[in-house]
Amino acid sequence: MDKRKTPKDKEKSAKPNDKIVDLSEFRKSKTEERRREYERVLFNRILGVYSFAEKTGLNHVEVVDISYSGIKFREDRPDHPLKEGQKIALRFYFTPSSYLRLVVETKRVTPFKDEDREGLEYGCSLDKDTKSYEVIKLLITFMYKYAEFACEDTNPPMIWF
Numbered sequence: 001m002d003k004r005k006t007p008k009d010k011e012k013s014a015k016p017n018d019k020i021v022d023l024s025e026f027r028k029s030k031t032e033e034r035r036r037e038y039e040r041v042l043f044n045r046i047l048g049v050y051s052f053a054e055k056t057g058l059n060h061v062e063v064v065d066i067s068y069s070g071i072k073f074r075e076d077r078p079d080h081p082l083k084e085g086q087k088i089a090l091r092f093y094f095t096p097s098s099y100l101r102l103v104v105e106t107k108r109v110t111p112f113k114d115e116d117r118e119g120l121e122y123g124c125s126l127d128k129d130t131k132s133y134e135v136i137k138l139l140i141t142f143m144y145k146y147a148e149f150a151c152e153d154t155n156p157p158m159i160w161f
Contacts, residue, residue, distance in 0.1 A: 031148050034146075034152075039065065040063075043066075044063070047092055047093060047094060048092075048093040049061050049062075049063050049073065049090060049092055050091045051082075051088050051089070051090055051091075052089045052090070053088055053089075056079065056080045058091070059075060059079075061075050061090070062074045064121065066140060066143075068126075070123060070125050071126060072121060073090075073121070074119055074121045074122075075119050075120055076117055076118070077118065077119050081120055082106045082120070082122055083109070084107065084109055085106060086105070086106045087103055087104070087106075087127070088103070088104060088106070089102065089103050089104075090102045090103075090104055092136070100132040100135055101132055102126060102127070102132055102133060102136055103127035103130045104124035104127065105124055105127065106122050107124055108123035109123075110122075
């Protein structure tokens with residue numbers, strides 16, 4: 001007697017909770033997670049990002065996410081909140097005295113409240129006609145490529161730069 005199972009037998013014996021793990025989706029989510037982590041380090045520890053308006057001057061913003069078409073950032077308790085449709089210039093400071101200017105248009109304004117902070121979160125589109133957009137685009141490309149190829153260190157040294 002042949003004890004091998006036929007495809008129909010296998011279907012009957014398969015448990016309804018058995019799922020096939022999609023590794024490409026897992027890799028994609030890990031890459032996205034790595035990119036966002038790198039963005040936080042880059043924008044919150046290395047680069048200074050500020051909104052600039054003639055009336056209010058420079059205001060520090062926290063970049064939450066950036067892509068080729070948009071940027072999401074937060075301001076803690078802004079004195080002069082942005083409105084939907086309003087255009088402003090963001091300054092990406094690479095040194096204390098030099099920056100790249102990028103014009104953005106506010107598309108969404110959402111209040112946020114964390115444990116010890118509150119303010120507004122802005123979703124903005126990037127003005128691709130701004131002269132420095134090409135440089136910002138290269139920076140974004142670098143962040144995507146970094147996230148794709150970076151290796152995770154499970155035992156990192158205790159050095160903070």
